[in-house]
Amino acid sequence: MKRRHLPPVLVLLLALSLLSLPFRRRLFLPRGPSQYYAGGDALLRRLAAADAGGDQVRAEAAALVANASVSSFPSIGNRYRLLYLRLPYHTNATSAPRQRAVSRLRVPFETVPDDGALLAAFRASLRSFLLARRQLRRRGGDDDDVVAGVAMGGIGDLLDRHPRRERFPTCAVVGNSGILLGSGRGGQIDAHDLVVRLNNARVAGYAADVGAKTSLSFVNSNILHRCAVRSAVAAGGCACHPYGRAVPMAMYVCQPAHLLDALICNATATPASPFPLLVTDARLDALCARIAKYYSMRRFVATTGEPANNWTRRHDERYFHYSSGLQAVVMALGVCDEVSLFGFGKAAGAKHHYHTNQKKELDLHDYEAEYQFYRDLQARPEAVPFFDETPGFKVPPVKLYW
Structure with a gap:
């Protein structure tokens, strides 16, 4: 059979199309903010x-404000109280409401108020939490007000320094x-005036690499909840x-039910055994949410070539969230003259956490997008969004140490 040959013109067009693939990838997968869409x-x-x-x-x-109930029962041997936070639910449209446990806690008898007083305090805490977020939403997330959250909304007082009067060098x-x-x-970490650690990460046995000094512990409320449940019996x-x-x-609040843990932890504090605990300001939370979403969308556009509006196809906004590390960094920008970041990033073969065996990153966060935020803080702070929209605020020098 006689072999057929493509016409020279078609061969040339095919070759040109193959050679142009790298160019086409650059066209539709731009690095950084995309300019191909309006x-x-x-x-x-x-x-x-x-x-x-x-x-x-x-x-x-x-x-929770409208329908939550609190009830507790003595444990076997009366060592502590088993406390249940419940909400009503319906199995179908015609069924009578049932109660489901939203949270189960173990609390000491002596220091935690009785069920009625604890529920009243919990509802008051929830109302304050809601009010701050509703006010922020009614103002349309005004940029001046949101970026004011960098001043930490009370964390300066927790550290015995008012953020508007004095900063950490x-x-x-x-x-x-x-x-x-x-x-x-x-040693380099411990030499800083303020050292912030995340989610109660251990330092014992790791001091040579992570230091031993801690000025502020920054956690998400899931960490506090798990810790409070475990420690109630052993530590009273x-x-x-x-x-x-x-x-x-x-602490930033992942679930409003965790405000009950914060109340219980504060109730166990005494003058001889203090436990200074503060819930982060709504403005700081909103600012961090904006930054995390911006960088995640920017990365999405750069790696897929799709419009930013399609970002929600890959990220369920009900569960997408910034990491504890991102919020701790943003907080530091508001009270520090110089900020150094240690342990933000990853390398082939490295564990996700230095102090655990976890290797996989959580899908809840877009870590790669957050890493770009940290790189921008160091290399081109003028490009970081939202900070530049508030007169008078300047991002302090930031240095990344791997």
């Missing part, structure tokens, strides 16, 4: 300002990445302070 960076900022998951959190808090925010193992950064209170009870703790 709006560009301005559109990313506008979309990022829409509160990711905020409606769900407000709905959960409102339901040098601050270290210590991430939990496994890249710290073998780094020998411990809330022993969620691995760095010592004198080290303040700042």
